[in-house]
């Protein structure tokens with residue numbers, strides 16, 4: 275049955291969706307893993323030697339295939355190690371190439387290993403897949419794996435031990451794997467790396483077989499009888515002792531046939547093993563493996579059945595989404611397809627924004643919720659955090675105060691100064707507002723990206739490209755009126771200051787508040803000045819005090835040109851004013867009061883404007899960008915894409931889709947066959 279299953283899956287390559295049971299060979303380096311495998315196959319074909327030889331997993335599928343009639347007489351040729359038409363190997367990476375010469379197989383393994391790992395003893399988890407067809411093998415799948423090692427050699431990475439361990443674990447952790455743990459009999463079994471690793475994944479020893487190699491190298495008078503009897507490290511499936519060829523045998527080109535003969539003679543004639551010779555040696559191991567595998571398969575059959583069913587369903591589903599090939603479709607059906615895709619795209623686009631999407635995620639915000647986050651978190655907080663007074667110091671306000679009253683001395687709190695400052699500050703709201711548009715734009719592009727991963731876009735790459743272009747251009751076009759509207763909103767706010775706004779703190783209230791603050795402050799200072807007598811008004815800064823008398827004209831206390839400190843003659847005092855006139859010195863009571871009032875008014879009014887912006891800007895963006903897209907995108911796509919002259923071009927299928935459809939069909943065929951095979955048991 276496994277033969278048939280393997281055949282059924284042969285067409286789909288190694289991407290077998292159903293894990294058929296495998297036998298994984300593990301053990302310390304040079305414990306004799308490759309030797310055991312070669313003996314099971316009965317041919318020399320693995321790279322051999324001392325040190326690390328196996329550096330990539332070798333997935334070895336042995337396939338029993340009876341000799342064809344005309345080649346029957348050839349089957350003896352292998353005895354001499356010659357080519358034989360009934361036995362050959364094939365590599366997955368060299369499809370269609372049959373290797374009748376097993377030396378060439380070894381060369382190819384060495385070559386491909388070096389290609390992927392370099393010559394410097396590195397390892398790679400990428401497997402080499404080799405199938406051997408022969409009338410002389412039992413159908414089995416075996417995986418030869420790098421030997422466990424402790425100390426890096428050559429250019430090997432420091433963590434080589436862990437790398438190899440992880441690689442082996444990948445193969446032996448699957449409950450479907452049978453573990454062939456190889457240990458050299460002339461080493462201590464209790465310290466066997468292979469058995470230890472096997473115990474990690476199969477603690478009860480239910481799917482681990484022990485193989486004892488190098489029995490011939492044991493000290494005289496010692497044997498493995500205790501181990502075989504399960505008295506050292508017991509395993510449910512037991513141990514099999516073998517004798518492989520030694521390095522010298524290999525160098526002298528001893529044939530495997532001769533080696534197997536030697537092995538059976540060895541056990542038959544050895545005092546300790548004589549009585550149980552039929553349970554020793556490679557042929558027994560091979561039969562045992564085959565039996566175990568059969569049992570294993572029988573046990574896992576229900577699971578295999580279920581896996582085949584599940585895979586079948588999955589591939590049928592995928593084939594369905596890939597759709598039928600369009601090559602013979604009429605132009606009307608093509609047009610219809612594009613129409614459907616446009617409709618589906620737009621419906622989905624609207625759904626994502628409105629938030630009624632079917633696949634609502636609990637994992638992250640998506641679509642419309644993200645836009646809402648931009649508005650109500652990012653933008654709102656960005657605007658709220660702007661402080662209208664952070665850039666405007668009290669002295670600047672004073673300067674503006676004087677500047678705004680022009681050449682006539684101000685009599686009242688100057689609304690002009692307030693307006694000048696508030697207008698400047700309102701303009702600062704433009705930047706975050708424009709940024710908000712860009713963020714929402716980015717979100718739309720993100721939704722677009724999300725939609726472009728849909729199956730039909732994988733199928734038609736040109737269509738995807740076109741959709742991308744059209745939609746992106748559409749979004750970009752919509753940015754212009756949106757920006758205009760938003761900047762206009764800011765301009766509207768800046769152009770007319772509505773001091774009659776019901777929420778605005780009026781002048782009287784402001785003065786009231788400031789007066790209260792001042793009287794509080796004065797009271798504190800009165801209490802304070804009983805201790806320290808510091809004059810607190812009209813204090814100009816240090817250097818100017820000497821010229822106080824001359825300078826206390828209207829501007830004297832707070833404007834000073836450069837170098838105006840010496841006593842000067844009357845005419846010198848009439849010098850042209852300095853190029854830069856700056857306010858200096860502390861504020862007078864009146865100035866202090868005015869500045870405070872202006873500050874209060876600015877804050878009050880700015881809060882109103884901020885609230886308006888936080889309210890209006892999202893509306894503007896929704897109107898001209900988001901809703902506009904929801905409503906007009908479909909029309910745009912239809913105008914651009916639903917045209918007879920472009921339809922053919924749009925519906926060119928990707929090579930991937932074509933290939934995938936073929937693969938799916940093949941896989942479905944294989945799975946249906948497999949299903950039949952399994953069902954007939």
Ligand SMILES: Nc1nc2c(ncn2[C@@H]2O[C@H](COP(=O)(O)OP(=O)(O)OP(=O)(O)O)[C@@H](O)[C@H]2O)c(=O)[nH]1
Nearest residue numbers: 303304305306307308309327328421488518520521
């Ligand atoms: N005498 C004797 N030598 C053996 C036996 N088994 C293996 N050897 C020798 O031990 C050495 C290592 O054997 P391999 O089969 O290459 O060992 P391996 O575990 O595949 O080695 P790596 O793939 O490098 O981990 C070779 O020189 C073999 O000839 C055996 O049963 N008896």
